[in-house]
Amino acid sequence: MYAFKTLVNHRGRFLITSLGIALCIILMLFLLAIFRGVADGCMRYINESDADLWILQKHTSNIMRGTSLLFMNQGKIIKEIPGVRLVSPVFFFSSSVKMTGATATVRLTGYDISTGRGGPPELFKGKALENDNQIILDRSFAFKYNLHLGDEVTINEDILTVTGFSSGTNMGVYQYAFVTLKKAQSLIGLPGIVSFFQVRTEKGSDILKISEIIKSSVNGVTAIDRKTFLENNQHEMESGFLPMLYVIAIIGAIVLTAILSLILSVYIMEQRIDYTIIKALGAPRGFIPGIVLRQALILAFSGMVIAVVLFFPLLKIVEILTPEVVTESSAWQIIGVFAGLLVISLISSFFPILKLRHIYPLELFK
C-alpha cells in the first residue's frame, strides 16, 4: 500500500517512468514480432513443402544462403531410383524487378506449374501461374510498390503480368517472387539448370536408404531429409538474424534496468526520511526492501500495460508505413517479455536496496 501510494503521489513522474518502461517493452515486442515474422517468411516456403528429400549440389546444406546448381537431367536419373515417386525441380536466384518508377530485388523462384511443387506456400490473392508470362509476387512487396493484379513488371527484357500475391514469402531483406521454371531458366540464360529438386518418395519406403542411393548414383549431389533440411535452414537464418536481435535486446534490457534502477534510487533518496521513520518504528528487516521491490514491480506492470495498449496500434502503423517489414506477434511473446521484465525488475531493485543499508533511525534525532 505504502509502495503504491508513494508512487502515485508523484503522478507525473509515475506516468513518465511507466511510459519509458513501456517504450523499452515495445522495442522488445517489436524485435520479437519482426523476428517471428522474418522467421516465418524465411521458413514457411520450406516448412510447407511436403518433400521427403531435398536434392542440392554437393556440399550445400541449405537454400537460405547456400548456392546450388544442378542439371535437369539429374532429376531424371533420380526419378528412376526405386521408391522415388515425384521429382520437382526448382530454380531460384536474385533478380531485379522493374516497375513504374522503381526497381527492386526479389528471390525469383521458378517451379514446375504442372505439379505446383516449389511454388508459393500460400496464395493470398489472385490465381496460380498458367503460363510463362505471369508472375506471383509477395503481398507486402506488392503493397509497398502499389502493384495490383493485372499490372505488369519487367525482369530483364521480359514483361510479366502479376497474376497473384503470395503470403509467408517475405524474408525481411527481400521477398520471393514466382515464375514458371522455364521462364526462370530463360531469364538467366541457363536452360536445363535448376537449383534443387524436391523429392517425394513412395509411401512406406526407406527414406534414408533412398537418400544414400541418390548420393551414390548421381554425381555431385547431396540428399537431405526433411527434418535435417529444416534444421539447416533454421540455423542459417538464425545465425544471420539472431545476433543482431540479441544485441538490440540486450541494449534494451540494459536501458530498462538503468531506468528502473535510477528511478528507484531517486525514490529512495526522496523517501529517505520515510524509510528512516519506518526503520525507527521497528520494521522487520525485509520490509523496506519489500517496498522497493513492490515499487519496481508496480512500475514494471504499469509499463507493461501501457506497452500492450500501444503495441498493437503501433504495429499496424508500422505495417502500413513499411509493408516490407513483416511482423508476427502472439500472446506468448507478450508473456515472455513480461517474464523478462519481472527478472529485470528484480535486478533493478538490487542496487537501490543496497542503499537502504546506509539509512539509520538515528537520523531522526538530529
Add this chain to the structure above:
Amino acid sequence: MEKTNPIIKLKDVTKIYQRSGGETIALHNASFEAFASELVLLLGPSGSGKTTMLTIMAGLQRPTSGDVFLFGRQFYEYSSKNLQQIRASKMGFIFQTFCLLDSISVIDNVMLSLKFAGIPKDLARQKAIEFLDRLEIKHLMNVLPVTLSQGEKQRVAVARALVTGAELIIADEPTGSLATQQGMQIVDFLNRSCKTESRCVIIASHDERISKYADRVMHLRDGILGNGNL
C-alpha cells in the same frame, strides 16, 4: 510509587564523538534509571547531550563506555533483530517534527506500528481507531497528515507511539513545534497514559513548563547529568 526493575538503566555511560579537529564528549559518566509509571524529564539546553542520551536509551547507538540495561538486559545482549522487535512492540518514539509518513493516511500511519508489532490487521484497525478516538482525532483518520495542523500531527504521532502498548516512550522535544496549550495537552496525555497504563515516559526538552507533569526532572548540561538544577 512502587519501584521494581527499571525499564531503562544507564550506568556510568560516556559517549564521545570523534570529529575532525578532536573529540566531543556528549555524555559524561551518566547514570540513570527510569521505571514503569514514571515520567522523567531530561531538561537541558541545546547541545547538552539530551538527544545523545535518548538515542543510547533507545538502543540506536552504543555508548563509548558504561553499561546500558534495556528491559533488564544488557544492551549488548540484544541482537539487531531483538532490538528491532523491541522497537516495534515495547518502545514508542515521539519527535519534535512528528515524523509521520505523508503519503499514507492518519490511520495507516498508526496501523503501521501495529503491523510491525505483529498485530493482525483487523485488530490493528480497531486499536488504531480506539487511540485516535482517545486523542480526539478519529474524524481525521482517513486524511493525509499533510492536511493536519501541527497539534493534530503530534496527536497522530502520540497515537502511533502508544498504540502498540509500548512500555517505554521516548519523546524528543515533543512540544517544540507546538503552541503552549497544544504542547501541554500532549504532555498531559502522555502523563495520564504513563500512570494508567504503567508506561515509562522519558521526555527530553528544554521546556521547563513540562516539569509540573514530571515525576523526576534530570538536568543535563555539557554532557553531565544531575538531579535538580546544575
